[in-house]
Amino acid sequence: MSQRILVIEDEPGIRLALKDELEFESFDVELAADGPTGLASILRSPPALIILDLMLPGQNGFQVCQEVRARGIRAPIIVLTARTQEADKVRGLGLGADDYVTKPFSLAELVARIHAVLRRTAKDDEDRDLLEAPPIKLDLRRHCASKGDIELHLTATEFRILTLLLKRRGEVITRDDFLAHVWGEHVSVTHRTVDTHVAALRKKIEDDLDHPTYILSVRNVGYRFNENIAGS
Ligand code: CA
Numbered sequence: 001m002s003q004r005i006l007v008i009e010d011e012p013g014i015r016l017a018l019k020d021e022l023e024f025e026s027f028d029v030e031l032a033a034d035g036p037t038g039l040a041s042i043l044r045s046p047p048a049l050i051i052l053d054l055m056l057p058g059q060n061g062f063q064v065c066q067e068v069r070a071r072g073i074r075a076p077i078i079v080l081t082a083r084t085q086e087a088d089k090v091r092g093l094g095l096g097a098d099d100y101v102t103k104p105f106s107l108a109e110l111v112a113r114i115h116a117v118l119r120r121t122a123k124d125d126e127d128r129d130l131l132e133a134p135p136i137k138l139d140l141r142r143h144c145a146s147k148g149d150i151e152l153h154l155t156a157t158e159f160r161i162l163t164l165l166l167k168r169r170g171e172v173i174t175r176d177d178f179l180a181h182v183w184g185e186h187v188s189v190t191h192r193t194v195d196t197h198v199a200a201l202r203k204k205i206e207d208d209l210d211h212p213t214y215i216l217s218v219r220n221v222g223y224r225f226n227e228n229i230a231g232s
Contacts, residue, residue: 003048003118004028008038008064009080010056014103018051021107022114035059042068046075049118051110052097053080062095069096076117080105131166133229136205136214138166147205157182158201165215170227172218198223 009015032038054061079100129141135148145152160182175191183189
């Protein structure tokens, strides 16, 4: 499936040139001539990438950029800016844009930047979906866990417990934290249930159950994932 790129640009000539070029590059292209239209499209369905002109009628590129990030949308943004707007470039990047191109720009350069930014964000997403405390590894996207070369067969609850422990590795996680993050709204679950599931998880990952080295107990409080595992 081709990736969708949203172009927010008020100059029709540039807009159409970009559409032609990006379609030639096999992207799906959506055009918006002003900020509010572009923003509405992003909020409806975030594209793979946004090309954003800074000087726009209605709502300028800065405001669009700010709004997109404020809403927690991570879609990469490449800002188009006039050559004289050096200060704007900096501000554009400060607002969470991923790259910028100064006008007049060559289409080839812009396309190269687009590919580079898309590659970078794909890599970041992958990294974000991987939690590692060697030899323990969790792949959040594929929902699988391993210890060295051995796949761990975890229940959904054990997986969520281990995810929380690894995300906050080295920190003490209270039983209430586990209840809130792992079980959410289920009120019937007690501290004892947390202990039961942690015990089951330990059976699957610890080398010696009498002396756990991965999931450490913190007396009267909760658990902590060891930040100093040998081999990590
Ligand atoms: Ca403009």
